[in-house]
Amino acid sequence: DTAVSQTPKYLVTQMGNDKSIKCEQNLGHDTMYWYKQDSKKFLKIMFSYNNKELIINETVPNRFSPKSPDKAHLNLHINSLELGDSAVYFCASSLDRGRYEQYFGPGTRLTVT
Amino acid sequence: GNSVTQMEGPVTLSEEAFLTINCTYTATGYPSLFWYVQYPGEGLQLLLKATKADDKGSNKGFEATYRKETTSFHLEKGSVQVSDSAVYFCALSEGGSEKLVFGKGTKLTVNP
Numbered sequence: 001d002t003a004v005s006q007t008p009k010y011l012v013t014q015m016g017n018d019k020s021i022k023c024e025q026n027l028g029h030d031t032m033y034w035y036k037q038d039s040k041k042f043l044k045i046m047f048s049y050n051n052k053e054l055i056i057n058e059t060v061p062n063r064f065s066p067k068s069p070d071k072a073h074l075n076l077h078i079n080s081l082e083l084g085d086s087a088v089y090f091c092a093s094s095l096d097r098g099r100y101e102q103y104f105g106p107g108t109r110l111t112v113t
Numbered sequence: 114g115n116s117v118t119q120m121e122g123p124v125t126l127s128e129e130a131f132l133t134i135n136c137t138y139t140a141t142g143y144p145s146l147f148w149y150v151q152y153p154g155e156g157l158q159l160l161l162k163a164t165k166a167d168d169k170g171s172n173k174g175f176e177a178t179y180r181k182e183t184t185s186f187h188l189e190k191g192s193v194q195v196s197d198s199a200v201y202f203c204a205l206s207e208g209g210s211e212k213l214v215f216g217k218g219t220k221l222t223v224n225p
Contacts, residue, residue, distance in 0.1 A: 004156070031211060041200055041218040043157075048211060056212055090156055097211045099145045099164065104156030 003027050004105035006091050012111045013081055020077045021108045023091030031055075032074040033092040033102065034066060043090070049074055050097050081112045115140045119203050119216035126193055126223050134188040134219045136177075136203035144205040146170075146179055146186040147213070151200045160188075160201070193223045 004025045013019050025032065033056070034046045048056035049068040063079045078085060088107045094100040120135040138144065145164045149157040161170030166181035175190045186203060203216040 033211075041151075041220075043202065043215040043218070045212055050211075092156075094211060099206055100211070101159045101162075102157075102211075102213065104158070106154075106156045 002106075004091055004093055004103050006089075006105040006108050008108060009106065010109050010111075012113065014113055015081055015083060017081050018077070018079045019081060019110070020075055021089055021091075021110070023074045023076070023105060025072055025091075025093040025103070025105075027093055027095075027103060029093040029103075030071055030096045031094045031100075032068065032071075033094075034074065034076050035090040035092065035104075037088040037090060037107070039087070047074075047076075055097065078110075081110075083112050086110055086112045115144065115205060115207055115214045117203050117205055117214055117216035119201075119219050121219070122200075123220040123222060126221070128195055128223055128225050129192045130223075132188070132190040132193045132197075132221070134201055134203075134221070136186045136188065136216060138184050138186065138203075138205050140184075140205055140207050142207050144207040146177070147204040147206070148175070148177055148186070148188050149202040149204060149215075151202065151218070153199070157202065193221070195223045195225050197221060198223045 031050045033048045037043045047066040052068045091105040092102040094102045116139045147162045148160040150160045161172040163170040163179035169178045200218045204213045
């Protein structure tokens with residue numbers, strides 16, 4: 001009964017491919033997030049959705065497209081993968097917008113070769 | 114813009130040593146401050162937080178005090194254990210925003 005789950009845990013793919021990472025939370029939260037952690041452990045927010053509505057969209061290449069089919073799911077689709085996309089991607093959720101604690105998933109390690 | 118600066122790691126300590134990880138921030142308003150911990154192979158977990166000046170957050174023996182005059186939120190623990198080995202992230206959110214700005218993380222290794 002993992003609170004925030006992501007699939008897959010590991011993803012190895014070649015440059016130019018399109019891939020998706022899925023995230024689900026069973027906490028009943030309204031807000032979900034995608035973060036990218038680079039090889040130096042630096043963590044940066046990419047997107048956030050509240051009740052299926054996009055509320056944060058950082059300066060991320062438009063090859064990255066989040067999709068929230070419902071409040072409990074936030075998927076990340078990446079087109080035309082590049083070497084620099086290699087990173088660990090974390091999904092997170094919080095009860096609502098604002099200064100609520102964010103609960104993180106275990107991460108998806110993406111390696112682009 | 115808002116930013117968080119943490120002391121460079123890695124930090125290596127012996128069990129029962131005293132820990133300090135420095136964190137300073139830059140923000141235009143009155144941010145909330147957080148420490149998150151990432152154990153090997155896992156996602157981040159909230160360790161402690163403080164929402165206004167002079168607040169002290171504490172959890173699992175860790176403490177941090179929100180110091181507005183020095184714009185700092187240093188993490189301390191009096192006696193570390195091997196199980197505290199992890200990467201520690203200082204973070205802020207401003208103005209009621211859900212957007213977290215993280216520092217670069219400090220890797221702590223505690224040896225028996």
